[in-house]
Amino acid sequence: MYKFSLVICTMALLSGSAYAQTIIDQWDSVKAPPAPVLQAVKADPATTAFLVLDISVVKATNKGPCNSDVTLCTQSVPFVKAMLEKARAAGVYVVYSVSSATDAKDILPPVAPQPNDPVVKSGPDKFVNTNLAELLAAKNIKTVIIVGVSADGAVLNTATDAILQHGMNVIIPVDGVSAKSLYVEQYVAWFFTHAPVIATRAVITKGDMISY
Numbered sequence: 001m002y003k004f005s006l007v008i009c010t011m012a013l014l015s016g017s018a019y020a021q022t023i024i025d026q027w028d029s030v031k032a033p034p035a036p037v038l039q040a041v042k043a044d045p046a047t048t049a050f051l052v053l054d055i056s057v058v059k060a061t062n063k064g065p066c067n068s069d070v071t072l073c074t075q076s077v078p079f080v081k082a083m084l085e086k087a088r089a090a091g092v093y094v095v096y097s098v099s100s101a102t103d104a105k106d107i108l109p110p111v112a113p114q115p116n117d118p119v120v121k122s123g124p125d126k127f128v129n130t131n132l133a134e135l136l137a138a139k140n141i142k143t144v145i146i147v148g149v150s151a152d153g154a155v156l157n158t159a160t161d162a163i164l165q166h167g168m169n170v171i172i173p174v175d176g177v178s179a180k181s182l183y184v185e186q187y188v189a190w191f192f193t194h195a196p197v198i199a200t201r202a203v204i205t206k207g208d209m210i211s212y
Contacts, residue, residue: 036193038174038209039203039205040209041203041209041211042210043092043143043145044142045087045092048143049092049139049143049144049145050087051094051096051126051147052148053154053158054099055080055108055111056098072179072180072181073149073150073178076149076178077111079176080110080111081110084147086210088114093139095118096113097120097122097130097148098119100122100123102121124153125157125161126154126158136168141168143169144162144168147177148177149178150184151178152188159172163201168201169202170192170201170202171203172189173205173206173207174204189204
């Protein structure tokens with residue numbers, strides 16, 4: 001009787017595994033969820049920082065995080081410029097980052113840092129191996145507005161670290177965040193509005209929906 005039951009259980013398990021499908025198997029059948037709703041947000045200039053991440057090129061314009069091949073990034077630059085000007089006018093603290101392959105001089109001129117703006121240099125998470133946490137703590141920053149490239153690199157990782165490790169609120173203006181494909185931008189927008197814990201501290205918006 002025991003052997004018979006064991007055979008039945010084994011057959012049931014094998015039968016189940018034969019019909020189980022992974023996300024890879026079902027990839028083409030997945031339908032995108034409804035678009036997240038953008039939120040108007042009012043930020044306190046005294047406790048908010050504006051982070052401009054990796055909008056730079058290396059020598060030739062077809063190299064670097066924001067180059068002529070990454071058209072979604074170059075198209076976002078005018079929107080970032082407008083947001084940056086509004087933030088500066090309100091007295092918001094501005095911090096820049098560059099990737100490990102670039103320097104401050106490589107940041108695109110329309111959104112280039114001013115002489116006193118700090119620039120940190122790191123990989124995808126701008127808190128790692130930099131003094132970004134100390135810079136923000138010295139200004140009593142509670143909220144960060146993050147723009148730049150790549151949505152799935154510097155933006156996602158730095159924002160996640162800001163929330164999970166530093167207890168900050170994060171504002172993501174989608175017209176100032178870019179990646180190599182629209183799919184990546186879509187995923188990142190979904191992530192910030194649905195991921196556990198992250199969604200409770202992050203807001204996605206547009207530049208013209210941010211006020212101070």
